[in-house]
Every structure is written in structure tokens, then in C-alpha cells.
Amino acid sequence: MKVVAFNGSPRIDGNTSRLIERAFGKLRENHIECELVQLSGKINHGCTACGACRKNLNKKCAFDDDIVNECIAKMLEADGIILGGPTYFASITPELKALIDRAGYVVRGNGNLLKRKVGAAVVSVRRAGSLNVFNSINAFYLINEMIVPGSTYWNMGMGGAPGDVESDAEGMGIMEKLGENMAWLLEKMSI
Numbered sequence: 001m002k003v004v005a006f007n008g009s010p011r012i013d014g015n016t017s018r019l020i021e022r023a024f025g026k027l028r029e030n031h032i033e034c035e036l037v038q039l040s041g042k043i044n045h046g047c048t049a050c051g052a053c054r055k056n057l058n059k060k061c062a063f064d065d066d067i068v069n070e071c072i073a074k075m076l077e078a079d080g081i082i083l084g085g086p087t088y089f090a091s092i093t094p095e096l097k098a099l100i101d102r103a104g105y106v107v108r109g110n111g112n113l114l115k116r117k118v119g120a121a122v123v124s125v126r127r128a129g130s131l132n133v134f135n136s137i138n139a140f141y142l143i144n145e146m147i148v149p150g151s152t153y154w155n156m157g158m159g160g161a162p163g164d165v166e167s168d169a170e171g172m173g174i175m176e177k178l179g180e181n182m183a184w185l186l187e188k189m190s191i
Helices: 015-029 052-056 068-077 094-109 130-143 169-189
Strands: 002-007 033-038 080-086 118-125 156-158
Touching (some): 052 094, 118 169, 156 169
Parallel strands (some): 080 118
16 A cells, blocks of 8 residues: 655645654554655646646646646555645645646546545644645545545644644644554555
């Protein structure tokens, strides 16, 4: 089994990636392969609603000038998907929004290709506004008929400067429980 995570933070080794890695720890303990994909600087634009992906039916966005088609292919290969992002003005980053819109349009227009995969949101926040990010990510999962595991609280960790989130004991515990629950669900679904 495999889980692929997409980090929508412009900080490569910031709080979002540290939260994802904490969840990965529990997934790896359960022998689940994990891959982290950094989106920063690798997505050129959002969806233009050109409709070519629905006409071509090739499981790809018509624009092949960035990593979105590679990300879609990784989503299709994976059993589980984590979308992670920081909270910027109570919303998701442009990179994460572009991935959600473009991948969402492709997978829904090509036969709902993510149906019954497992999806989890991971959100970093300095102080507040993270529920909007959490809800935006989960809306992507739910409209794609994906299965979303929970944790002991919403999947977020608090910290401002890179690394601060590691001092958020509750947030790190939430990520560990998320990894455990995701691993359990993936195992049950593979039977």
C-alpha cells in the first residue's frame, strides 16, 4: 500500500511538512510506503475550465507545463492521499488550490477516478483560520467519493516559524493518531 502527500506550503521544510512526516511515521510503522511531493514553485496556474480533460478522457490536464499531471498520476497510483497546507489569510495557498481544481476537474471528468481512496487533510496554522483550509481539502475528498479518516481533533498543528509546530504536543499527537487511523482504514479496505 502507498500514501502520497502533497505539501502546498512554500516552505519546503516548514511546519506543514513536519506534520505530514509525523503522520507518515505511523503509516510507515504499518508498512505503508509514503511519498512527499512539494508543490512550491512547481505549479504554474489554476484550472482554466477549458474542458479538454473531459473531451480527451486521457486522465490528464490539457496543460502539461508543470507537475499537475505527474501529481494526478501519483494520486491514481496511491491508496491514500494527504493534502497538506498552511493557513494563509484563513485559506489555502494558491499552489494547493490549483492542484485541487485541476486534479479535481480531471478525475471527476474521467470517471471519478479517486472514488473510495482514502484522503486526509493536514493543516498548519500560526493561530486561527485553519478550519477553512481543513474544510477546503475535505470538500475535495468528499465530492470525489473518497473516505476520510478522523483523529482526536481536527488535523492541524500550531506554530509560526518553521519548526515551531514540533512544540505543539497536541498537534503532533493528532498527526500520529491520524496516521494510525489512516493505516487501519487502508488495511481494512485491502481485505
